[in-house]
Amino acid sequence: MATFTIHLMGQNQPITLDLPCADIDDLADQSATARYLTGHMAQADEDGVCRRVMIATSRIQCAIEA
Numbered sequence: 001m002a003t004f005t006i007h008l009m010g011q012n013q014p015i016t017l018d019l020p021c022a023d024i025d026d027l028a029d030q031s032a033t034a035r036y037l038t039g040h041m042a043q044a045d046e047d048g049v050c051r052r053v054m055i056a057t058s059r060i061q062c063a064i065e066a
Contacts, residue, residue: 001018001019001020001021001039002018002019002021002022002023002026002027002065002066003016003017003018003019003042003065003066004016004017004018004019004021004024004027004063004064004065004066005063005064005066006055006060006062006063006064007060007061007062007063007064008055008059008060008061009059009060009061010059014062014064015041015053016041016042016043016066017039017040017041017042017053017055018039018040018041018042018050019037019038019039020038020039023065024063024065027063027065030057031057031060031063034057035056035057035058036054036055036056036057037054037055037057038052038053038054039052039053040052040053041053042066
């Protein structure tokens with residue numbers, strides 16, 4: 001599992017996610033074959049919970065390995 005800053009199309013603020021990928025190359029491989037990626041938010045919300053997330057790979061504009 002690695003942490004990535006993801007910029008999505010149509011969204012002003014990037015999101016920071018923990019995804020089940022070893023590195024950026026693994027993320028690129030998974031994005032090429034999967035329609036969605038699942039992981040969880042790297043930062044806890046106001047309730048102290050790191051929410052689970054599903055994002056469409058077609059919406060990823062840029063991914064930065066943290």
